[in-house]
Amino acid sequence: xxxxxxxxxxxxxxxxxxxxxxxxxxxxxxxxxxxxxxxxxxxxxxxxxxxxxxxxxxxxxxxxxxxxxxxxxxxxxxxxxxxxxxxxxxxxxxxxxxxxxxxxxxxxxxxxxxxxxxxxxxxxxxxxxxxxxxxxxxxxxxxxxxxxxxxxxxxxxxxxxxxxxxxxxxxxxxxxxxxxxxxxxxxxxxxxxxxxxxx
Numbered sequence: 001x002x003x004x005x006x007x008x009x010x011x012x013x014x015x016x017x018x019x020x021x022x023x024x025x026x027x028x029x030x031x032x033x034x035x036x037x038x039x040x041x042x043x044x045x046x047x048x049x050x051x052x053x054x055x056x057x058x059x060x061x062x063x064x065x066x067x068x069x070x071x072x073x074x075x076x077x078x079x080x081x082x083x084x085x086x087x088x089x090x091x092x093x094x095x096x097x098x099x100x101x102x103x104x105x106x107x108x109x110x111x112x113x114x115x116x117x118x119x120x121x122x123x124x125x126x127x128x129x130x131x132x133x134x135x136x137x138x139x140x141x142x143x144x145x146x147x148x149x150x151x152x153x154x155x156x157x158x159x160x161x162x163x164x165x166x167x168x169x170x171x172x173x174x175x176x177x178x179x180x181x182x183x184x185x186x187x188x189x190x191x192x193x194x195x196x197x198x199x
Contacts (some may be wrong), residue, residue, distance in 0.1 A: 003120050012130055023121070024128050025050050038079045040135055046128040053121045064107060071103045 024030040027046050030112070039047070079097050183191045193199050 008129055008134060011131060013036065013126070015131075021125060021129060023050070024125055024132070025054075030132070033116065033132065040131075042131050043128065043135060046124060046131060050121065050124045050128060053117060053124055057114065057121065059115045060110050060117070064110055067103055067107050067110070071107065074100050076101065078132070147158070 022030075034043075074096060078093070078100065082098070095177065179191070182194075190199075
């Protein structure tokens with residue numbers, strides 16, 4: 001990473017300390033920063049990664065609910081079977097115990113993963129903000145430069161328009177004066193021929 005990029009990253013991270021950054025891909029303001037959905041490849045890649053993390057989080061929340069519900073039903077079945085020695089075979093009890101251990105293990109693994117996901121989501125979201133904001137700041141700089149150029153061109157054009165307008169007014173005065181003099185010297189009938197394009 002270049003020193004300038006590292007300095008930029010440090011500045012942005014320091015500015016964000018203590019601030020809650022919304023999940024960017026869920027915020028319409030984020031998408032509005034990219035007119036027409038024109039996003040650089042690194043931004044799109046991070047958005048995809050963040051989307052996958054959010055989907056995984058949602059999946060795990062639902063999966064854990066289902067596993068806990070299944071665990072409860074299994075536990076209830078085991079407890080109910082304890083009173084009935086003749087009704088349950090040893091094989092069925094072993095199977096229930098094995099299933100219970102598997103479910104407990106899955107609950108532990110998925111709970112651990114679910115605990116880690118908010119940190120991963122936060123890190124991915126911050127990376128996305130860093131890369132996206134850098135792109136937007138570059139656009140702002142380019143836009144500012146272009147705006148200055150366009151403003152300078154407009155000022156030059158306005159100056160030319162003022163000059164041309166003055167030239168037009170002077171020409172109109174000169175023509176009115178010449179027409180008036182010719183009218184006075186030659187009379188109405190001669191000037192009427194001029195007006196009709198016959199002279």
